[in-house]
Amino acid sequence: MSRTFNGTSDLINCNSASGINELFASPGGTLCAWIYPLTTGEGTLGRIIDKRHTFPGGWNWFVDTVNNAPSLRFLHAFNGNLNNGGWDTATSSLVLKTWQHVATTYDRSSASNTPTMYINASIQTITTTDTPLLTADTDKAAAWVIGNNLATTRTWDGEIAYMQAYTRILTQNEIIQTMWFPGSITRNLAAFWPLFGHSAIEGDYTGNQNRGALTGTVLGIRQPPINGVFAPSEVTAVNG
Amino acid sequence: MSKPRLKLVAVFDTLGHAQTVQAGLAAALVGTNRFDTQLEIYQNEANQPELVLHVRFNTLSDREAVRTYITTNIQNNALVHSWIQRGWIAWHLCTHDEASVVDCRHQTDVTQFQEAAL
Numbered sequence: 090m091s092r093t094f095n096g097t098s099d100l101i102n103c104n105s106a107s108g109i110n111e112l113f114a115s116p117g118g119t120l121c122a123w124i125y126p127l128t129t130g131e132g133t134l135g136r137i138i139d140k141r142h143t144f145p146g147g148w149n150w151f152v153d154t155v156n157n158a159p160s161l162r163f164l165h166a167f168n169g170n171l172n173n174g175g176w177d178t179a180t181s182s183l184v185l186k187t188w189q190h191v192a193t194t195y196d197r198s199s200a201s202n203t204p205t206m207y208i209n210a211s212i213q214t215i216t217t218t219d220t221p222l223l224t225a226d227t228d229k230a231a232a233w234v235i236g237n238n239l240a241t242t243r244t245w246d247g248e249i250a251y252m253q254a255y256t257r258i259l260t261q262n263e264i265i266q267t268m269w270f271p272g273s274i275t276r277n278l279a280a281f282w283p284l285f286g287h288s289a290i291e292g293d294y295t296g297n298q299n300r301g302a303l304t305g306t307v308l309g310i311r312q313p314p315i316n317g318v319f320a321p322s323e324v325t326a327v328n329g
Numbered sequence: 330m331s332k333p334r335l336k337l338v339a340v341f342d343t344l345g346h347a348q349t350v351q352a353g354l355a356a357a358l359v360g361t362n363r364f365d366t367q368l369e370i371y372q373n374e375a376n377q378p379e380l381v382l383h384v385r386f387n388t389l390s391d392r393e394a395v396r397t398y399i400t401t402n403i404q405n406n407a408l409v410h411s412w413i414q415r416g417w418i419a420w421h422l423c424t425h426d427e428a429s430v431v432d433c434r435h436q437t438d439v440t441q442f443q444e445a446a447l
Contacts, residue, residue: 097336097419098383132338132417134374142371149374164374173376240371240381242338 091123091309092236092284092291096131096246099305100237101282101291105140108279108297110229112254113148113165117196118279119255120150121267123313125188127247129154131237135245137191138252139238145170146226150193151243152183156218159183163193163204166228167221174221178206178213186247188313190268194258197225205258210265235282235291235301248309251318254280272319283320284309294320332364332385333392337399339416340379344370346412347378350403354382357398361391377414396420404440 094100103109112118122137129135133154141147146166153162157180164175183189195204200221206213235252236245251271256279259267267274272281272294281294282301286308291301337354341347347370354368367383386392399418403409418440 097421098334132415141374145372151374155375170372170376240369240379241336241367241383242373242379242381 090283090285090287090312091125091248091250092286092306093248093309094135094236094245094306096128096135096244098237098241099244100239100241101235101301101303101306102239103233103235103280103282103291103293103299103301105229105232106297106299107229109233109254109299111227112256112279113195113197113225113228115196115198117194117198117258119192119194119257119259119264120253121190121192121255121259121264121271122252123188123190123248123250123268123271123315125248125250125309125311125313126152126159126183126185126245128185129159130246131244132242134243135247136234136237136243137245137249139234139243140228140231141166142231142239147228147231149238153177157182157216159185161191161193161206161208161213162218163195163206164219165195165197165221166226167200168223168226170226172222173219174200174225175217175219176204176206177216177218178208179216182208182213188311190313192259192264192267196258200224207261207264210261210268212261233280233299235284236306241304248311250284250309250313251315252280252282252284253278269316270319271315273317275319281320283318332387333389334419334421335382335384335386335392335396336419337382337403337416338379339403340373340377340414342412342414344378346409347380350409350412351380353402354380354395354399357395357402358384361395362387363391392420
């Protein structure tokens with residue numbers, strides 16, 4: 090199961106709620122997802138997640154073709170959007186037309202902290218392409234958007250599946266577990282969007298009600314090679 | 330119901346230039362029959378002013394009129410073109426409403442311009 094994004098307009102808007110805001114505040118947080126990029130996406134900077142729009146703050150997680158292309162980039166706003174932190178995995182570390190599991194852990198409480206980025210649960214060499222200064226900006230006013238930004242100018246082209254967000258930093262062994270068995274680690278699991286692709290609203294399977302409103306995105310034709318998924322029924326998740 | 334779509338995205342060198350083009354686009358849209366319209370400028374990931382126009386028109390002729398305006402006054406206008414760091418125009422070639430169609434990725438044509446200067 091997965092959801093496909095068309096590279097021009099699709100997105101899932103999960104809005105902003107206290108449970109998924111400030112994910113990277115101390116002691117840090119973790120993002121995980123399976124991705125299948127057909128291309129580098131709209132503007133060649135296709136979003137996995139964007140939680141940063143016109144508001145001077147927030148962060149985004151995307152395919153980068155400016156630095157180390159194509160790589161996985163994580164950007165977090167600092168100092169009123171003036172001195173943002175940006176980090177990239179190595180050149181060609183992301184592969185088009187292939188399922189890969191990506192994860193990023195980060196604690197924004199100090200500008201000297203750097204994220205740990207994983208591809209297929211392997212820790213990646215990180216390049217600091219933008220050095221953050223002073224303090225991190227809040228993300229609480231920005232909507233959590235899957236597969237695009239809120240301006241719809243960075244649409245993902247391909248599939249995304251099994252997105253999870255944690256309010257703690259997962260270990261590498263935990264990343265491996267969530268890669269093969271999404272939803273199986275529930276401690277500090279703030280949101281779990283399996284992206285099964287068959288519901289009118291994207292349910293948050295933690296029951297935390299971080300539901301996503303769909304624009305265009307439909308059931309993907311490819312499935313990531315997981316071993317099993319831990320999720321309650323969709324009805325429970327959507328309603329509950 | 331058909332909803333001919335058109336999207337323009339352009340990254341500008343200055344906010345003032347982006348606002349000039351935004352005003353021109355707003356004027357070009359006056360009198361057209363639209364289902365919904367997004368016309369805004371935001372700061373992108375590189376803190377550059379980025380203009381986005383995303384419209385679902387109610388008539389194909391209005392969509393084509395605005396597309397012609399963009400081609401003439403933005404894409405092929407030497408002065409305006411020089412303000413743009415990178416940009417693209419996308420228009421959907423089908424006449425359906427996307428909500429009723431499973432996957433129509435092959436029906437959207439995208440024209441890039443000024444790709445080089447990232």
